[in-house]
Amino acid sequence: MSVAYQSPPARPGVPVSDPVPPPAPRAAAPSADLEIKDAHLIFSAVWADLLERHPGDVRFPNEFIWLGGAPGAGKGTNTPFIARARDITAPPIVISDLLTAPQAVALKNAGQMVGDREVIGLLLEELLDPRYRDGVVIDGFPRTKVQVEFLKLFYHAMLGAGARGAHKPMFRIALLFVTEEVSVARQLKRGRVIREHNAQVRESGIGELLEERVTDLDPGLCRKRYKGFKDTTFDALQSLRQIFHFHFIDAEGDLPEVQRNIVREFAYQSSLELSPEVFALIQNIPIATELSRHARQELVRRLEQYERDAPDVFRGVVALIESKLLPIVQAHAMSGHTQINSEEALLDDPVALRMMIDVFSERGFHVTVDLHRVEIPARVDPQTWEITCRTKKVFRIEIRYPPSDIRRGH
Structure with a gap:
């Protein structure tokens, strides 16, 4: 009315x-x-x-x-x-x-x-x-x-x-x-x-x-x-x-x-x-x-979807984190900051790379990844001395997390 x-x-x-x-x-x-x-x-x-x-x-x-x-x-x-x-x-x-x-x-x-x-x-x-x-x-x-x-x-x-x-x-x-x-x-x-x-x-x-x-x-x-x-x-x-x-x-x-x-x-x-x-x-x-x-709900949804749609890749990413990345992180636990260079072929897959970031995020870590391409000499032509290079991919992974509350006494 x-x-x-x-x-x-x-x-x-x-x-x-x-x-x-x-x-x-x-x-x-x-x-x-x-x-x-x-x-x-x-x-x-x-x-x-x-x-x-x-x-x-x-x-x-x-x-x-x-x-x-x-x-x-x-x-x-x-x-x-x-x-x-x-x-x-x-x-x-x-x-x-x-x-x-x-x-x-x-x-x-x-x-x-x-x-x-x-x-x-x-x-x-x-x-x-x-x-x-x-x-x-x-x-x-x-x-x-x-x-x-x-x-x-x-x-x-x-x-x-x-x-x-x-x-x-x-x-x-x-x-x-x-x-x-x-x-x-x-x-x-x-x-x-x-x-x-x-x-x-x-x-x-x-x-x-x-x-x-x-x-x-x-x-x-x-x-x-x-x-x-x-x-x-x-x-x-x-x-x-x-x-x-x-x-x-x-x-x-x-x-x-x-x-x-x-x-x-x-x-x-x-x-x-x-x-x-x-x-x-x-x-x-x-x-x-x-x-x-809504980031948390979206993160949970993605993780569940990884397990449904690409279980083998997901398990491979988790194994990579546990066996190769986490030991380095634990060695730097006091600082709250870890940088890792990795040439893992698994990370060439964009989905696997996103999985790795999401898994770390779910556990409370903040992760950024930069991809660097390095030209490596592969062979030299003996006639022309021309150098042929191959491209090496290096993933620079930066991981941040709360540092330890324990501090050395002065």
């Missing part, structure tokens, strides 16, 4: 126009159809209310970062860093804070529930604040399939305006991910720290008490919260991977490591920032981070 309304004039920021929602999946399950229908109804109602309150003056930010993460993933800790990485100066919009805003409290006091429609209405109203005009981080949205569908409708409404000359909206999904074990450990640690803090405040009378969440004190409840995230929010965010620029951020390390991951994830933005014409020319060249992300 779309909403007909008069488009506001083009002004700084991103104006909006008639929403152009994507078609619902033809073979969707009944529950999915119902959620899509609910999202369309909610979007239509909220949009109409918004336009009625702000006739001719509906402008949204140029850049949106929709941030999600498991309990204990560090959204609150890393949100300011993410904003700085994208030169966003406005404070983040935290969905949980919107639920305690005066508008939400008024709804609760009037006996009304604060559901998806109310949350979306509060969010769109907040996004109209001029301080978010250049960009904003939204912490904790979307979390449900209805909210995901709303996000698509919202984006297509803005994209429709962009087709007529306005700025293209920038939607980015950022997911801070940790495993269940890390999530539970961090939740319990947070509970212990808050409980210790509150004990000191009560004893000294100095400071303010912090909220003690029951879910931060019970391992079973911590795991239940994580399961809820995986079953609902994680799947909802993953469904947007093929639509918006998606940042999957490993948040399990210490703070400096996580922030390095954030910088790396946000370093490449061409699909959103380049013009459609330029991006169309280069889009088939893979992004380096995506290439490396």
